Amino acid sequence: MRRSVxxxxxxxxxxxxxxxxxxxxxxxxxxxxVLLSRLFxxxxxxxxxxxxxxxxxxxxxxxVVPHRGLILDxxxxxxxxxxxAYTLEITPSQVDDLNGVIQELSTxxxxxxxxxxxxxxxxxxxxxxxxxPIRTRLNDxxxxxxxxxxxxxxxxxxxxxxxxxxxxxEVASHVVGYIGRMSEADFVKLQxxxxxxxxxxxxxxxxxxxxxxxxxxxxxxxGYEHVETDANGHSIRTLRSILPVSGNNLLLAIDVxxxxxxxxxxxxxxxxMVAIEPDTGGVLALVSRPGFDPNRFVEGIDPEHWAAxxxxxxxxxxxxxxxxxxxxxxTFKPFMALAGLELGKTTPGYSISDPGYFxxxxxxxxxxxxxxxxxxxxxxxxxxxxxxxxxxxxLAQDLGIDMIHDFISQFGLGQRTGIDIAGEVGGLLPSxxxxxxxxxxxxxxGDTISVGIGQGYNLATPLQLASATAILAxxxxxxxxxxxxxxxxxxxxxLETIEPYPISEVPLQPRHFDLVRDAMVDVTRPGGTxxxxxxxxxxxxxxxxxxxxxxxxxxxxxxxxxxxERHRDHALxxxxxxxxxxxxxxxxxxxxxxxxxxxxxxxxxKVIDYYLLxxxxxxxxxxxxxxxxxxx
Amino acid sequence: MINRLLAFIGRHLDRQLLVLVTILLxxxxxxxxxxxxxxxxxxxxxxxxxxxALTIMWIAANIPLYHLANVALPLYLVGLLxxxxxxxxxxxxxxxxxxxxxxxxxxxxxxxxxxxxxxxLAWYFDRYEAVLRFRNFVxxxxxxxxxxxxxxxxxxxxxxxxxxxxxFSVLFLAGLSVRLLVxxxxxxxxxxxxxxxxxHEYQKQRVLTLLDPTQDPLGAGYHTIQSAIAMGSGGILGxxxxxxxxxxxxxxxxxxxxxxxxxxxxxxxxxxNLVLIVLxxxxxxxxxxxxxxxxxxxxxxxxGGVTLTFxxxxFVNMGMVGGLLPVxxxxxPLISYGGTALVTLLFGVGLLMxxxxxxxxxxx
Numbered sequence: 003m004r005r006s007v008x009x010x011x012x013x014x015x016x017x018x019x020x021x022x023x024x025x026x027x028x029x030x031x032x033x034x035x036v037l038l039s040r041l042f043x044x045x046x047x048x049x050x051x052x053x054x055x056x057x058x059x060x061x062x063x064x065x066v067v068p069h070r071g072l073i074l075d076x077x078x079x080x081x082x083x084x085x086x087a088y089t090l091e092i093t094p095s096q097v098d099d100l101n102g103v104i105q106e107l108s109t110x111x112x113x114x115x116x117x118x119x120x121x122x123x124x125x126x127x128x129x130x131x132x133x134x135p136i137r138t139r140l141n142d143x144x145x146x147x148x149x150x151x152x153x154x155x156x157x158x159x160x161x162x163x164x165x166x167x168x169x170x171x172e173v174a175s176h177v178v179g180y181i182g183r184m185s186e187a188d189f190v191k192l193q194x195x196x197x198x199x200x201x202x203x204x205x206x207x208x209x210x211x212x213x214x215x216x217x218x219x220x221x222x223x224x225g226y227e228h229v230e231t232d233a234n235g236h237s238i239r240t241l242r243s244i245l246p247v248s249g250n251n252l253l254l255a256i257d258v259x260x261x262x263x264x265x266x267x268x269x270x271x272x273x274x275m276v277a278i279e280p281d282t283g284g285v286l287a288l289v290s291r292p293g294f295d296p297n298r299f300v301e302g303i304d305p306e307h308w309a310a311x312x313x314x315x316x317x318x319x320x321x322x323x324x325x326x327x328x329x330x331x332x333t334f335k336p337f338m339a340l341a342g343l344e345l346g347k348t349t350p351g352y353s354i355s356d357p358g359y360f361x362x363x364x365x366x367x368x369x370x371x372x373x374x375x376x377x378x379x380x381x382x383x384x385x386x387x388x389x390x391x392x393x394x395x396x397l398a399q400d401l402g403i404d405m406i407h408d409f410i411s412q413f414g415l416g417q418r419t420g421i422d423i424a425g426e427v428g429g430l431l432p433s434x435x436x437x438x439x440x441x442x443x444x445x446x447x448g449d450t451i452s453v454g455i456g457q458g459y460n461l462a463t464p465l466q467l468a469s470a471t472a473i474l475a476x477x478x479x480x481x482x483x484x485x486x487x488x489x490x491x492x493x494x495x496x497l498e499t500i501e502p503y504p505i506s507e508v509p510l511q512p513r514h515f516d517l518v519r520d521a522m523v524d525v526t527r528p529g530g531t532x533x534x535x536x537x538x539x540x541x542x543x544x545x546x547x548x549x550x551x552x553x554x555x556x557x558x559x560x561x562x563x564x565x566x567e568r569h570r571d572h573a574l575x576x577x578x579x580x581x582x583x584x585x586x587x588x589x590x591x592x593x594x595x596x597x598x599x600x601x602x603x604x605x606x607x608k609v610i611d612y613y614l615l616x617x618x619x620x621x622x623x624x625x626x627x628x629x630x631x632x633x634x
Numbered sequence: 635m636i637n638r639l640l641a642f643i644g645r646h647l648d649r650q651l652l653v654l655v656t657i658l659l660x661x662x663x664x665x666x667x668x669x670x671x672x673x674x675x676x677x678x679x680x681x682x683x684x685x686x687a688l689t690i691m692w693i694a695a696n697i698p699l700y701h702l703a704n705v706a707l708p709l710y711l712v713g714l715l716x717x718x719x720x721x722x723x724x725x726x727x728x729x730x731x732x733x734x735x736x737x738x739x740x741x742x743x744x745x746x747x748x749x750x751x752x753x754x755l756a757w758y759f760d761r762y763e764a765v766l767r768f769r770n771f772v773x774x775x776x777x778x779x780x781x782x783x784x785x786x787x788x789x790x791x792x793x794x795x796x797x798x799x800x801x802f803s804v805l806f807l808a809g810l811s812v813r814l815l816v817x818x819x820x821x822x823x824x825x826x827x828x829x830x831x832x833x834h835e836y837q838k839q840r841v842l843t844l845l846d847p848t849q850d851p852l853g854a855g856y857h858t859i860q861s862a863i864a865m866g867s868g869g870i871l872g873x874x875x876x877x878x879x880x881x882x883x884x885x886x887x888x889x890x891x892x893x894x895x896x897x898x899x900x901x902x903x904x905x906x907n908l909v910l911i912v913l914x915x916x917x918x919x920x921x922x923x924x925x926x927x928x929x930x931x932x933x934x935x936x937x938g939g940v941t942l943t944f945x946x947x948x949f950v951n952m953g954m955v956g957g958l959l960p961v962x963x964x965x966x967p968l969i970s971y972g973g974t975a976l977v978t979l980l981f982g983v984g985l986l987m988x989x990x991x992x993x994x995x996x997x998x
Contacts, residue, residue: 019934022806023807023922023926026938030919030922033945034911034915037953041899046904052867056864056879059879059885060880232883232885233885238883
C-alpha cells in the first residue's frame with residue numbers, strides 16, 4: 003500500500019526538493035556575492051581610510067625632550083647641567099586603587115613621606131592621564147626589583163628622564179634660577195608666544211632667573227619618535243625618529259668664585275650685591291641673600307619646603323638685586339656732586355661752613371647732618387669723603403628737583419636696566435610730575451632737600467646702583483648690564499657674543515669726573531668714611547658709603563644697639579677699582595646692616611681683593627648679632 | 635598491502651570534499667600560526683584537534699545510512715534531555731550555562747544538536763514522506779524551536795542560530811509551503827519587539843553596535859571597529875603572512891577564534907578572501923550536489939541540512955567580521971581555533987561522505 007503511493011510521491015517530492023535546492027544554491031551564491039562586495043568595499047574603496055586607522059593604532063608619536071643647554075660661568079665652571087635618572091611614575095588614569103598601588107610599590111622601593119607629599123601635590127596639579135613621578139633617582143637595584151614585579155602593578159612605569167642639576171646649590175641661585183614642571187599658565191604663555199609646538203604639557207620649563215629668561219635658547223627643539231606600540235601599550239620598536247636638537251649653552255659673565263666669596267662675605271646678613279665689569283656691562287656677580295637650593299625645585303618641591311621658603315620672613319625666593327628697592331642714601335652723593343659740577347651749581351673750590359644741620363630758608367625746617375656738630379669747613383671733595391649731609395642739602399636746594407631728576411636719571415636710577423633676568427622693578431627717582439601723578443600734590447622744596455642725600459622718595463635696586471656706579475666708573479659710558487656673555491651653539495660650538503657696545507653716554511667733563519673719583523678714592527683712605535675697609539688696599543679703591551633709614555625716627559637719637567634688629571638701618575656701599583682704569587664696579591646693600599662702612603664696605607673689599615689680586619678672604623664673615631636676631 | 639590499507643581508508647571518502655577540507659584546514663593552520671603570534675605550541679594543539687576531527691569524519695563516513703536513520707530519534711532525545719539537564723544543573727562559565735559536568739569531562743550538549751536536529755527532522759520527514767501535512771510541519775517546527783530556545787536561554791546565541799538554521803533548512807528543503815514560510819517570516823518580524831526585550835543586555839548592545847560601532851569604541855564596538863580596520867587595511871593583496879599589524883600587535887580581539895577571518899583578510903587581502911570564499915562555495919556546492927543525488931528522503935534532507943548549517947557558519951562568521959552582522963559567537967568553519975566545533979563540522983562532512991558512498995553502493 004505504502005509502496006504504490008510512495009512511487010508517485012517520490013517523484014513529486016524529488017522535484018520539489020530539487021527546486022528548493024536550486025533556491026538554496028541561489029541564496030548561497032547571492033550571499034557570497036554580498037559578502038564579497040562588502041569585502042571589496044572595505045579593502046578597496048575604504049582601504050586608505052582603514053590603512054590610516056591601522057597606522058594610528060600601532061604608531062605612537064613620542065616626543066623626545068632635547069638636552070637642555072648648559073649654563074657655565076666665565077671660566078667654564080658649570081652652574082647648570084643635566085643628568086639622566088630613572089623615575090618611578092604612576093599614571094593615575096590607568097590605576098583603580100591608587101593607595102593600594104603605592105602600598106605595593108613601597109614594598110619594592112623606598113618611598114619616603116616626602117616623596118608621597120610631593121606626589122600628592124603633583125597629583126592635584128596634573129591631569130590624570132599624565133605620568134606622575136612618585137620616586138626619582140632610583141638606583142640600579144631598585145630598578146631591577148621593580149622590573150621583576152612590574153607585571154603585577156599596571157599603570158606604573160619606570161622612565162629615564164633628564165634632570166637638571168645645579169652643582170653649586172645655593173650659589174648664584176637667583177641668577178641661574180630653576181626649571182620646574184610646566185603649569186597651565188606657562189603653557190598658555192607659550193601658545194601666545196607661538197612656541198607651544200615645541201613642548202608637551204609634562205615638560206619642564208624655566209621658571210625663574212636665566213633658566214626662564216633664556217628658555218628658548220636653552221630649550222632646543224623637541225624630537226619625535228614614531229614607536230610601534232601593541233594594544234597593551236608596550237613599545238615594540240622605533241620606526242622612525244626625528245632627533246631632538248640640543249639647546250644652546252649660556253656662557254656667563256659671572257665669575258662663580260667671585261660670587262661665592264661675595265655670598266660668603268654676607269654671612270648671616272640679608273642683602274644684595276651686584277658687581278659689573280664697567281667696560282662691557284657684564285655682570286660679574288649678582289648676589290641676593292639668603293638664597294635657596296634650586297635643585298629642590300627640579301624634581302618638584304615638596305609642600306613643606308615650599309612653605310618654608312615662601313613664608314620665611316627672610317624671603318629667600320625674592321631676588322633682592324632686581325626686586326629689592328632701597329633708598330640709596332649717601333651713595334647718591336657722588337651723582338649729586340657730578341650734577342652740581344656739570345650744571346654749574348657748585349665748583350671744586352666752593353665750600354660751606356657746616357654747623358651740623360641745614361636750615362631751609364622760609365619754612366624754618368631743620369635738616370640734620372648725621373654728624374652732630376658738623377664737619378667744619380666743607381668743600382665738595384670733603385663732602386664726599388666725610389659724607390657731609392649739610393653740603394648736599396644746600397646743593398639739592400640750589401639744583402632743584404627738576405635738574406636733579408633729569409641729570410641723575412641719565413645714570414639709570416629709577417629705571418629698569420634691561421638686564422637679562424626677568425622680574426626687575428623700576429625703583430623711583432622722584433620728580434615733580436611723579437609726585438603730581440602719585441599723590442596729586444605739588445612738589446615742595448623740602449622734598450628736594452632729602453632727595454639730595456638719597457633719602458626721601460628715592461628708591462633704587464642694588465642692580466641700578468651697581469649699573470650707575472659702572473657708568474660713573476666708565477666716565478659716563480653706558481652699557482646695558484647683562485649676565486650672559488656668549489651663547490654657544492650646541493652643534494657648531496660657535497659663540498654668539500652679547501656685544502658690549504655702549505648704549506649711550508652721559509656727557510661728563512673729565513675734570514669733574516676726576517674730582518668725584520679722587521674724592522671716592524679718599525673715602526677708603528684714612529679720614530674717609532670707609533677708611534677701615536680700605537686699609538692696606540694695593541689698588542686705588544673708589545667707594546662711597548651709604549645708610550638707608552628703615553623707619554623714621556622723629557627727634558630721637560638713633561641708637562643702633564637699642565632698636566629692633568629688623569628696624570636697623572640698611573648699610574650701603576658702592577665702589578669701583580682700580581680707580582684709574584676700573585675693572586669692577588659694584589653696589590652692596592646689607593639689610594639692617596647699620597652703617598655702610600662697617601658691614602657693606604668690607605664685603606666690597608673682599609670681592610675686589612679677589613677679583614683684582616686673586617686674594618682669598620681670610621677673616622670670617624660678619625655675623626648678625628644672633629641673640630638679638632632671635633628676639634624678632 | 636599499503637595500497638589495500640589506503641583503499642580501505644579511502645573507501646568511503648569523497649575525494650572532492652576531502653581535497654577542499656584539506657586545503658581549508660591547511661589554511662586554517664597557517665592563519666592560526668600567525669594569529670597566535672607564531673605560537674607553535676598552539677598551532678600544534680590545533681593540529682592534534684584536526685587529527686581527532688578527521689578520524690571522526692572517517693568514522694562518520696563509514697557509518698551505513700540505515701544505521702544513521704536508526705539513531706536519529708534516540709540521539710535527538712538524548713540531546714534534548716542533556717539540554718534540560720544543562721538548564722537545571724549546568725556549569726556556569728563566564729555568565730553562560732552551557733556545559734554539563736560528567737565528572738570525568740565536560741560536554742556541551744548544544745553542539746550535539748547541530749547534528750541531531752537536522753538528523754531528527756530528516757528522519758521525521760522521511761517517515762511521513764507519503765503524507766506530508768500541515769500538522770507535520772507544525773510538529774517539525776516544534777522539534778526545532780524547543781532545543782533552540784533551550785540553547786538561547788543558556789545564553790548561546792551563536793549555537794542557537796546554527797541549530798535553528800540547520801532545522802529550518804531541513805524544513806525548507808522538505809517542502810514547507812511558501813505561504814507558511816511567508817507567514818513564519820511575518821510572525822517572526824511581528825515578534826521582534828518581544829524578542830528584543832528577551833535579549834540579554836550584552837546581546838542588545840551587540841546589535842546596536844552593529845548599527846553604529848563608533849558609539850562605544852572601547853566597549854561593544856571595539857571588536858567591530860578593530861576587525862574592520864584589520865580587513866580594510868589589508869587592501870587587495872594584504873600585508874603578508876605574519877605581517878598584519880592589527881593581529882600581531884594584538885589590537886584584534888579573539889583573533890585566533892571567532893575573528894580569525896580578520897587576521898586572514900588583513901594578511902592576505904581581498905585576493906585571499908576571494909580564494910577562501912571560492913573554496914567554501916565549492917565545498918557547499920559539493921554538499922548540495924551530494925544532497926541532490928542522495929538515495930532517500932532522509933539522506934537528501936540530512937545532506938542538505940548539514941551543508942546549509944556549514945553555509946550558515948561561514949556566512950554568519952564572515953558577515954560578523956565584515957561588519958554586516960552583529961557580533962555572535964560563531965567560528966569560521968575549519969579555520970578557527972577550537973576542537974569542539976571542528977569535530978561537529980567534520981562529523982557533518984563525514985555524514986555527507988557516507989551519504990555519497992551509500993548512493994554509490996545502492997546504484998551498483
